[in-house]
Amino acid sequence: MDSFENIFNDYTWEEISDNIYSKTAFDVEKALINQGKNTLEDFAALLSPAAAPFLEELAAQSHEITQKRFGHTVQMYIPMYLSNECQNICTYCGFSLDNKILRTTLTDKQILDEVAAIKQYGYDHILLVSGEAHKTVGTDYFVNAIRLIKPYFSNISMEVQPLAQEEYEILASEGVYSVLVYQETYRKENYKEYHPKGKKSNFLYRLDTPERLGRAEIHKIGLGVLLGLEDWRVDSWFCALHLDYLRRKYWKTKYSISFPRLRPAVGLPAPDSHITDKELVQLICAYRLFDENIELSLSTRESAKFRDNVISLGITSISAGSKTDPGGYASDEHALEQFEIDDSRTPFEVADAIRNKGYEPVWKDWEMLKK
Amino acid sequence: MRLYSNKQRVTNMDKLIIAGKEFSSRLFLGTGKFGSNKLMHEAIVVSGSEMVTVALKRLNINEENDDLLAGILGPSITLLPNTSGVRTAKEAVFAAKLAREALETNWLKLEIHPDPRYLLPDPIETLKAAEELVKEGFIVLPYINADPVLCKRLEEVGTAAVMPLGSPIGSNKGLQTKAMLEIIIAQSNIPVIIDAGIGAPSHATEAMEMGADAVLVNTAIAVAGNPIQMAEAFKLALIAGRMAYLSGLGKQTLKAVASSPLTAFLTE
Numbered sequence: 001m002d003s004f005e006n007i008f009n010d011y012t013w014e015e016i017s018d019n020i021y022s023k024t025a026f027d028v029e030k031a032l033i034n035q036g037k038n039t040l041e042d043f044a045a046l047l048s049p050a051a052a053p054f055l056e057e058l059a060a061q062s063h064e065i066t067q068k069r070f071g072h073t074v075q076m077y078i079p080m081y082l083s084n085e086c087q088n089i090c091t092y093c094g095f096s097l098d099n100k101i102l103r104t105t106l107t108d109k110q111i112l113d114e115v116a117a118i119k120q121y122g123y124d125h126i127l128l129v130s131g132e133a134h135k136t137v138g139t140d141y142f143v144n145a146i147r148l149i150k151p152y153f154s155n156i157s158m159e160v161q162p163l164a165q166e167e168y169e170i171l172a173s174e175g176v177y178s179v180l181v182y183q184e185t186y187r188k189e190n191y192k193e194y195h196p197k198g199k200k201s202n203f204l205y206r207l208d209t210p211e212r213l214g215r216a217e218i219h220k221i222g223l224g225v226l227l228g229l230e231d232w233r234v235d236s237w238f239c240a241l242h243l244d245y246l247r248r249k250y251w252k253t254k255y256s257i258s259f260p261r262l263r264p265a266v267g268l269p270a271p272d273s274h275i276t277d278k279e280l281v282q283l284i285c286a287y288r289l290f291d292e293n294i295e296l297s298l299s300t301r302e303s304a305k306f307r308d309n310v311i312s313l314g315i316t317s318i319s320a321g322s323k324t325d326p327g328g329y330a331s332d333e334h335a336l337e338q339f340e341i342d343d344s345r346t347p348f349e350v351a352d353a354i355r356n357k358g359y360e361p362v363w364k365d366w367e368m369l370k371k
Numbered sequence: 372m373r374l375y376s377n378k379q380r381v382t383n384m385d386k387l388i389i390a391g392k393e394f395s396s397r398l399f400l401g402t403g404k405f406g407s408n409k410l411m412h413e414a415i416v417v418s419g420s421e422m423v424t425v426a427l428k429r430l431n432i433n434e435e436n437d438d439l440l441a442g443i444l445g446p447s448i449t450l451l452p453n454t455s456g457v458r459t460a461k462e463a464v465f466a467a468k469l470a471r472e473a474l475e476t477n478w479l480k481l482e483i484h485p486d487p488r489y490l491l492p493d494p495i496e497t498l499k500a501a502e503e504l505v506k507e508g509f510i511v512l513p514y515i516n517a518d519p520v521l522c523k524r525l526e527e528v529g530t531a532a533v534m535p536l537g538s539p540i541g542s543n544k545g546l547q548t549k550a551m552l553e554i555i556i557a558q559s560n561i562p563v564i565i566d567a568g569i570g571a572p573s574h575a576t577e578a579m580e581m582g583a584d585a586v587l588v589n590t591a592i593a594v595a596g597n598p599i600q601m602a603e604a605f606k607l608a609l610i611a612g613r614m615a616y617l618s619g620l621g622k623q624t625l626k627a628v629a630s631s632p633l634t635a636f637l638t639e
Contacts, residue, residue: 071404254487293488358406367428369465
């Protein structure tokens with residue numbers, strides 16, 4: 001059976017990097033003319049430093065395409081952290097095994113307390129998040145959590161450790177709509193430096209995860225790279241290669257891209273920010289020109305000002321009022337966050353900001369047919 | 372500038388009848404992509420539309436006062452729930468029953484698009500679901516590709532209308548499937564509603580001139596700079612197109628036709 005690994009192995013990091021950095025204004029102009037029908041070569045041009053002077057044109061096209069496809073709407077979701085137990089060491093993450101923080105996994109009661117707190121804001125789409133602790137927070141735990149949560153939400157997404165195809169099939173049959181799994185970096189040679197210990201250190205297993213999700217017929221697969229680890233341009237190109245492979249093969253599946261930019265976390269040195277605000281806008285717009293239909297998502301890691309402005313440039317889905325520690329909505333003790341959030345406005349405030357921009361916040365856009 | 376007030380009827384327009392129900396307006400509206408529910412509501416009122424579709428998945432069917440629904444409902448509006456989001460006939464039937472129960476209507480726009488990118492309808496699943504839903508007592512309006520044979524097959528299983536697409540949904544490309552639409556209109560015994568791709572009032576006029584029974588518009592109005600004025604523009608465009616159709620359009624021809632034919636002397 002063909003797999004993304006075979007395609008991935010056809011390219012080297014250096015070759016793609018050279019290609020991106022050799023792009024010229026001519027290549028960028030050509031890509032801009034191909035509006036909405038961009039190839040991976042066009043995407044390389046739009047990601048390149050050569051595209052920086054064209055940012056306004058790029059933004060104008062992205063705005064137009066997004067508006068035509070998604071209208072004046074923004075989808076609203078909220079993350080709920082189920083657990084911060086984790087058997088992995090990841091050099092950038094607050095949940096890393098070697099980070100001496102208090103570990104918590106929510107009990108049934110705590111889950112329902114979180115649900116009650118979240119429902120006050122009017123949310124109907126929820127994203128369940130965990131670290132990677134298979135023994136305590138495995139498929140059985142997730143199924144139990146989903147059954148508790150299901151009566152209160154129309155749409156359940158998950159951002160948890162990579163699982164087997166059969167496990168994804170179970171979650172799909174329980175009503176899970178989408179699963180997000182970021183490769184973090186496609187630079188295979190350096191992947192292990194960031195992920196020295198735990199199941200996550202297996203680069204290829206992670207790389208194959210969207211494939212297992214596709215086979216399990218999950219409705220939506222979320223992809224992304226961690227911005228701030230390796231060169232964001234090269235990493236994003238590989239992510240687009242992955243997307244291109246998947247969208248041809250699993251044509252019934254929706255896709256989304258997230259833009260997690262490294263944020264400070266308790267017990268970790270501050271990350272070097274490798275991508276500026278301007279560059280992040282360039283990246284968002286480049287994705288939009290590469291795929292008219294893809295959902296682009298931005299979390300509360302980003303500032304209020306930045307978020308308010310990018311919804312008209314291509315972002316179609318945002319969270320608001322997020323807590324990144326398990327139990328954070330119902331309890332006032334916050335000592336265990338995965339990362340610090342920047343946009344700390346309440347969901348109501350964010351919804352008002354969206355309306356002030358002439359957009360409608362959409363809280364419900366799914367109906368679970370098997371409650 | 373308003374050529375017609377909202378209530379004024381154009382007297383020499385004929386009525387559209389679907390499943391025994393009369394409609395004065397041939398403009399059907401979709402409810403996605405609007406910047407606010409208020410804007411959507413005003414656009415619906417100004418358009419004069421009497422048939423408005425809404426995705427079941429967007430509605431809080433368990434709540435008494437759903438904002439979106441409140442913006443649609445009106446005394447002259449027939450609510451047309453749609454099954455957007457389903458991928459199979461089985462899911463469509465399930466969603467249809469949910470919609471019927473929650474919204475107390477057996478009208479249904481059947482949409483099955485397993486492809487989430489272009490939202491192109493699955494003909495096989497649609498035919499399967501239509502057959503079952505008709506038996507279950509639904510008034511089924513299926514969204515389909517512009518396939519004349521499929522339209523006849525749907526008519527045979529008892530759908531109340533067919534809704535072939537003009538071009539991919541949201542594309543604003545107009546009647547790219549025109550050659551097929553002409554055949555569908557020519558041989559249909561049930562109303563033909565052109566559903567997707569209508570991007571400008573002129574496209575809607577063209578559909579009416581061809582003899583389509585109605586058009587459904589969403590993106591072109593919702594995403595317009597001024598959705599309310601665009602809703603009115605579509606209203607007028609449909610009236611113009613239908614009037615032209617009823618008046619009998621002159622045939623288009625490439626050659627000039629002499630008003631005094633060259634062979635007239637033969638009959639003199």
